[in-house]
Amino acid sequence: FRLEQRLRRAVERNEFVLHFQPQVDVAQRRVCGVEALVRWQDPEAGLVPPAEFIPVAEETGLILELGEWVLRGACRQIRAWHDAGWPQVPVAVNLSPRQFQQSDLVERVRAILAETGVPPAMLELEITESSLMHSVEEALAQVQALADMGVRLAIDDFGTGYSSLAYLKRFPVSRLKIDRSFVRDLCDDRDDAAIVASIIGLARSLALEVVAEGVETAPQLAALRDEGCRHCQGYLFSKPRPAEEVAAIFAAGA
Numbered sequence: 648f649r650l651e652q653r654l655r656r657a658v659e660r661n662e663f664v665l666h667f668q669p670q671v672d673v674a675q676r677r678v679c680g681v682e683a684l685v686r687w688q689d690p691e692a693g694l695v696p697p698a699e700f701i702p703v704a705e706e707t708g709l710i711l712e713l714g715e716w717v718l719r720g721a722c723r724q725i726r727a728w729h730d731a732g733w734p735q736v737p738v739a740v741n742l743s744p745r746q747f748q749q750s751d752l753v754e755r756v757r758a759i760l761a762e763t764g765v766p767p768a769m770l771e772l773e774i775t776e777s778s779l780m781h782s783v784e785e786a787l788a789q790v791q792a793l794a795d796m797g798v799r800l801a802i803d804d805f806g807t808g809y810s811s812l813a814y815l816k817r818f819p820v821s822r823l824k825i826d827r828s829f830v831r832d833l834c835d836d837r838d839d840a841a842i843v844a845s846i847i848g849l850a851r852s853l854a855l856e857v858v859a860e861g862v863e864t865a866p867q868l869a870a871l872r873d874e875g876c877r878h879c880q881g882y883l884f885s886k887p888r889p890a891e892e893v894a895a896i897f898a899a900g901a
């Protein structure tokens with residue numbers, strides 16, 4: 648079908664770009680990380696958001712090639728920011744379930760880190776609960792190998808999937824990302840407020856870091872701070888931006 652053909656050609660022609668969204672340490676008022684988000688620069692349609700092509704890339708398997716490109720691009724950017732003298736913050740990359748299930752993922756990640764000269768701790772991989780729960784023992788081995796290498800792992804969209812708390816304890820993950828659907832109505836919906844507070848409490852109990860996604864307003868930020876959530880990401884601070892513009896945000900100190 649047409650989108651699949653166009654996507655295949657886009658991979659061949661390298662029509663993708665990475666944007667980066669800062670994560671802010673709200674106590675220290677500084678950028679503490681960035682998330683890499685891929686965009687497709689289609690010569691005809693312009694900038695295509697990932698929601699429109701990631702699902703097709705997943706279905707067709709093109710996500711493996713695209714995902715490798717994203718990983719390499721993110722690591723090159725880490726290197727470039729390092730060489731330009733910017734403060735070093737981890738860069739998060741989204742891994743689709745299919746990428747996560749590749750048996751040689753760990754070796755691929757290791758090779759890209761070596762090739763770009765990036766310390767493993769500067770890379771954070773975001774996986775979803777479904778990636779972890781699909782086949783738990785394999786996932787555990789994969790996560791363990793990445794953690795042993797020193798790569799950070801975050802659970803994306805946390806709270807929307809079906810992860811078991813018992814398993815969560817077994818996985819050596821670095822942090823939980825509170826899904827933005829809970830943050831949206833945090834100030835008006837008691838249930839969302841309770842869920843957000845529970846995730847923050849869970850993270851604290853398990854000694855995991857926590858980051859809130861989709862923070863758009865000052866009252867949301869205040870509520871998150873009150874609950875003890877120190878790291879926030881969202882339009883209140885910055886939309887995902889091209890790398891050059893993120894450097895300006897580093898320069899401004901968030």
Ligand code: G
Binds near residue numbers: 887
């Ligand atoms: O950037 P945006 O908010 O439009 O992203 C929409 C969705 O696409 C999010 O769920 C995000 O995780 C996903 N996404 C963005 N970039 C990547 C990527 O490089 N790889 C994968 N697998 N998903 C991505």
Ligand code: G
Binds near residue numbers: 668741861862863880
């Ligand atoms: O699934 P994932 O968490 O990777 O999704 C990231 C997506 O969230 C990106 O598409 C990004 O553009 C979007 N996003 C980031 N900050 C905000 C925000 O404050 N509000 C909304 N609505 N979307 C956001």
Ligand code: MN
Binds near residue numbers: 682741773803
């Ligand atoms: Mn993400």
Ligand code: NA
Binds near residue numbers: 803804805826827860
């Ligand atoms: Na998310």
